[in-house]
């Protein structure tokens with residue numbers, strides 16, 4: 088759903104394609120960070136982002152990410168499904 | 180007040196509820212629409228109406244991307260999926276949406292190669308790995324999702340992935356809100372605006388609602404406290420006689436939106452002159468199609484798509500639900516002929532759909548949840564189907 092997943096950028100894996108590896112709840116997957124590539128909200132390693140269908144759509148601060156995660160965990164099933172969906176992804 | 184202790188900050192939740200109660204003008208009934216399906220889910224899941232005073236009603240809006248796809252487009256999707264050589268990729272939510280020829284799941288059972296993907300980039304990967312097949316991505320969603328399709332199209336073009344195409348069904352939220360404002364069925368006092376759509380479009384597109392219609396808009400997040408605070412901010416504006424666009428979700432939404440996302444959409448897509456929405460009918464300039472520069476990736480040009488208009492099933496009242504005219508349980512087939520495992524309308528399919536939210540979490544859902552958590556109960560098949568049905572979260 089419109090949940091969105093907060094994730095922390097741990098590595099830029101492909102500069103040309105603007106692909107970064109993010110980590111959330113022990114899951115590491117590649118996402119596209121092209122929507123936050125430059126301008127005031129440009130992101131880099133160590134930043135937290137909100138991820139939607141494999142794309143980082145907004146930069147968020149660490150405190151917000153932590154609160155989002157605990158709220159998402161409280162949701163239970165829908166959150167586990169969203170995380171499983173992310174795990175099924177294999178973006179290069 | 181079943182869930183209030185589970186909130187991020189129960190004391191704040193109670194305080195907000197008290198403040199909202201204090202802003203109610205005696206004898207007045209307020210109708211506030213939450214636009215986004217994710218917010219609807221939160222409201223039902225956490226029983227927010229139990230916290231609100233009786234005079235404040237939250238009306239569920241049209242912001243559920245799965246719910247608004249009309250029957251005819253689903254027929255088109257299945258027609259494409261059943262063409263020989265096609266691999267049809269889709270978000271999980273669209274799998275069970277009924278068409279006049281069954282769902283995509285049924286098409287898969289009949290032999291079509293239908294695959295669930297998390298991201299359009301996963302669909303592009305399937306295309307790279309299957310160069311001798313036609314790989315089509317079923318693009319749905321509001322402005323939250325359209326940039327993902329746009330960037331995937333850019334990449335398909337730069338990598339020359341010739342066997343990849345997009346069946347584009349992206350819709351835009353503002354025309355739907357306009358249609359609701361112009362509809363005579365409903366008198367709304369204000370709006371709780373969608374959070375994630377606004378990360379892309381920003382706050383300016385809503386200004387006409389405040390300026391021309393005199394109704395407050397507060398863009399809000401998805402957690403129970405966000406929705407409560409959004410409600411409080413709308414109520415405060417009403418109490419003070421203001422109508423403005425405010426941002427409750429500052430943590431995530433910037434006033435100007437995401438310029439890179441808007442640029443990517445504008446480069447790859449353009450407005451359709453009109454598009455049919457389930458239950459809402461045709462709304463002009465309310466959806467996107469690929470620009471001529473991306474024609475080679477347009478599934479509607481690559482394949483013959485029937486493109487016929489198919490009327491909704493007679494029993495289906497999703498249109499009334501999406502406009503907030505009736506409550507889900509007021510639909511005659513709610514929970515009987517129409518359930519998440521056998522949906523008649525789209526609002527029962529996605530977890531953001533109002534009907535599914537009430538079915539899963541509403542007042543009468545307790546007994547069903549109990550059944551599901553008891554593996555040896557006499558309703559195991561039902562329970563398994565319901566779990567499968569609620570699997571695969573939706574897409575905003």
Ligand code: SF4
Pocket residue numbers: 494495496497498500507510511512513514517518522523524525526527528534
């Ligand atoms: S109960 Fe089913 S048919 Fe009725 S409005 Fe909801 S989804 Fe549509």
